[in-house]
Amino acid sequence: MGRFAVPLAIVGAWWAASASGLVKSYQLASPRDVVRELADLAVSGVLWRDLGASTERVALGFAIALVLALVLGSLVGGSRVAERALDPTLQAIRAVPSLAWVPLILLWLGIGETAKITLVAIGAFFPIYVALHSGIRGVDRKLVEVGTIFGLSRFALIARVLVPATLPQLLVGARIGLTQAWLFLVAAELLAASSGLGFLLTDGQQTSRTDEILVAILLFAACGKLSESGMRWLERRLVGWTDTVPA
C-alpha cells in the first residue's frame, strides 16, 4: 500500500483540479480524458505504431552502442597502449553535452531513422564504455594470480576470470545506458519524426491536446520503468553472487 499512496494522491489531486474547473482542459486534461485518449490510440492502432517505432529505435541504438562499447571498452581496458591512444579522445567526446551533436548529425545524416538511431547510440554508448573500462581495470589482481598459478592460457584467463569478474559493472553500465537511450530518443523524436512517442508529444503540442501529451509522457515512464526492471532482473539472475547491498 505504502508505495501506491503518493501516486494515488497525485492522481486524486489531478482529478479534483480538473473536475472542479480549477484547471482548464486545454492546460491540463483530466485523468478520464487521458485514459480515453489512450484507449482511442490503442483501438486506432496509432499507439502500437508509435510504441513500436520508438522501441525499435531504442533497441537498435542500444544494440549498436553495446557492441561498440564492448569492443572499445575491452580494448582500452585490456591494453595500456590502446588506453593511451583512445581513452583521452573518448573522454573528450564524452565531455561534450551529447545533445550538442544534434545539429551535426542532422546535417550529416538528415532527419531519417539513421540520425535518430545514431543519437540513441551516442547516448547509450558512454555509460557502458566507462563501466566496462573501469570494470576491467578494477578486476582483483589476486584472482588473476589464482588463474596464473593454475597455468590458465590467456584466453581461458579472460573467459573464466576477467569476464565474470567484470560482468557486474558491465550490467550496471548497460542499465544506465538503456535509460540514456530513452532520454536521447525523446530528443531525437522531438526534433524530427513522423512516428514514435516523441512525435505524439509534438503532435499534441501543435494541436493543443494535453491528453495526447500526457499519454506520451505516461508511455515514456512505462517504457523506462519496464527496461529498468528488465535490466535489474538480469542483474539478479546473472550476478546475484556479488557481496554487496542490493541496489
Added chain:
Amino acid sequence: MSTATRRAGGPDAARIRDLRKAFGRHVVFDGIDLDVARGERVAILGASGCGKSTLLRCIAGLERADAGTIATSGEIGLVFQEPRLFPWLDVRRNVAFPARSDAERGRVDDVLALVGLANAAGRLPKQLSGGMAQRAALARALVRDPALLLLDEPFAALDALRRIELRAAVREILEFTKASAILVTHDVDDALALADRVLVLAGSPACIAFEGTVGEGASRAAILDALGVHAARRVAVAR
C-alpha cells in the same frame, strides 16, 4: 646477472640453489639454498617484510628470481593468506576450477570431504565464514594432487580458535596426502605444529639465519633467538 632457470625432475620435491631476488635496487634475499625432500614439511619463519612470501612466490612461479635455480618435481599447489575464491562460483565449482581431466574432476568430492566441506559444496563464497573459505581454498589447491604444497601465511586472517582448528586439519591432510609442503609463517606455533624442519629468514638482504629439525635443534627458544626476539627470552630467563 643470469636469470633463474627452472626445470622439472630430480629426486627432491624442490631444490633451490643460490636464489637472489631484487626489486629495483633493493635486494630482498640473496644466496638462498633450500632442499625439500619428498614428503618433507618445511616451515620458513621470518618477520613481516623479510622476503619469505617473495621466496614462496618465486617457487610458485608468480615472481621471477634474478639469479639462481629452482627445480621442482610434479604439480604445485598454492594457498594464499586470503582464500581468493572466485565469488561467482559456488564452493564445488571453485574447488573444481583447476581440474583439467575427468580424473581431477573426480577428486573434487574427495577433497571437499577431506577439508570438511562436503555439506557446504553448494554455497557461494559470500555465504562462508573465514575458516570455511580458507578450507575451500585448501581443497582447491589439492585437486590436482600436488607433490608440493605451498602455504603462504594460510592462517593469518583467522581468529585464534579457527587458526588452531585449521592448523590441525592441514596437519591431517598433509599426513594423508603425503605431499611435501613449504609453509611460510611468522608464527612459531604454526611452524612447530606443522613442520619437520624450520628455517628462519633474516637480515637485509635476507638469508637463512637458522635451520633446524623440529624435536632436535629447532626448539622454541632457538627459533625465537634466531628471529631476534630477545626481550621475550630475557623475561623467561629472569623468571
